[in-house]
Amino acid sequence: MTIGVTRSPVSARPAFSRRGIAIAASFLAAALVLRATTARLSPDLLPAALRDFLTLSISVVVESLPFVILGILFSALVQVWLPPGLLLRMLPRRGVLRRASVSGLGVVMPVCECGNVPLARGFVLGGMGVPETVTFLLAAPLLNPVTIVTTYQAFGWGNDILVGRILGGFLIANFVGWIFSRHAAPTELLTPEFNESCRTHGGHDDEPRWVRSVDVFARETTAILPALFVGSAVAGAIQVGVPRSILVAIGANPLWSVLVLMLLAFVVAICSNVDAFFALALGSSFMPGAIVAFLVFGAMVDVKMVALLRTTFTTRAVLDLTVLVMLSTLVLGLGVNLVA
């Protein structure tokens, strides 16, 4: 694709291309006409299983996409609009306190787990360490006001579920961040491509901020959306293929109920901002520790998040992170079952 763009003779800044706008408008019009035309087809043309797979996969995409866009906007804010290093200078220097402080950033940036990935990538590009970023990624979906309010709406203060979710999530995030901080070279936990981006980041300060913001949008959507689409398709396929009734049927055992709801959380991949309402429907069939495990594990790791995390971290790092969160959540769930 070649798009004619005029450059100012006195500046290297790219000018606004009318031709580019026309191309974008043409693509948009074509997409809307195609959508309006094919919407008249009968859904019965497709087999029921394929229809349900599409409906469930699209549901995850439609639910997640606004949060991903919001996360990218926050990422652009951090990378382009805030003074370089401002956030890092405001954080404590000591590792434990630094990670604990980073955990609380979700309070001022209320984005769900998938929206946090582009934001976390922005943090790393801005110089934040890998352990702190991992801590943020795991804690922010839980320690944000939207998640806390929806969990309170669903469960109130009873059954230790709200406290277990907030406190347990904070502790697990900081524990995993501490483990990652023990790595001899934490940047080796990043994919080579993202490491390369980190090295070359910040070389275009001559361009206007809004152009750099648009560049962040394009770069992050190129990294995140393929993973989101594939992760959503996997989540839809698993739900069509694995009867949920089998999972729900074994909810009364203290150990199995925790394991089963963690597996369910991994599979359904619901946004952490609203997953409490889904968990509410399981409240009578499962023990409180299992509900807490569902709410903590699902907010940190699920099938869609694994795909999103792989945009930034190596396979080994994602595997380590998943296992650490899984074991920690299992302990948390069993602990809540013992005291509740």
Added chain:
Amino acid sequence: MRRLYGVLLSLIGASATCWLAATDRLALYIHPRYVVFTAIMSVVALALIVASFAVLPAAHSHEDDRPRGRRSLIVGALLVGAAVMALLVAPPSTLSVATAQQRKVNQTLSSTPMSSSAGTDFAHFRLRDWAAAIQLAADPSVLKGRPFDGTGFVSPVDSKHPDLFYLTRFVVTCCAVDAQPVGVPVYEPGWRAHHKNGSWVSVTGALGADPGDATASVVIPVTVKPIAEPSQPYEH
């Protein structure tokens, strides 16, 4: 130009979402409480997409310097094609009776919240309220004779109750992923000859004892009329 790959995927997702919002079909996928936020963010995405096409081809990026293999291009093209097929070509649809059966009707009914309009007024009961009342009533005679009027799709109860079908709807609390099927048992001997699994019907009648099990309440219908799928098929 590689950076426009994500922009293209954004365009597919955002345009599909905007169209669903404009045609009042976004609630087929998410709870209505999130529709405004989702629509606003999609419009924001569209603005960024237009800006991307306008400036990015001129802006330099190190990522564009890297050589891209044929495999990467093929995988990218396949993903764009799949996204177009799923989001722009396949007609929007609700979850089918197959998913209702897979998730088991009324399995999580005891913890499904009553609709906000229900209270104790039977006249305002929605399908999930009736389903909860029928399943949880300690004494079925309390419900006997109560008039019933509801719509839903047909799903079989089980092989032990061939004369019953569930008048079914999905209850969505967040998005279609968490949809839980709830149903009211309707007594109509030979119903399979008149209604296909998954077909939508409107039922009027009254609550009464199940002729096959006097301790259970069912709807004894006066009329069971086939109807088109409603524009808002889920309960929220």
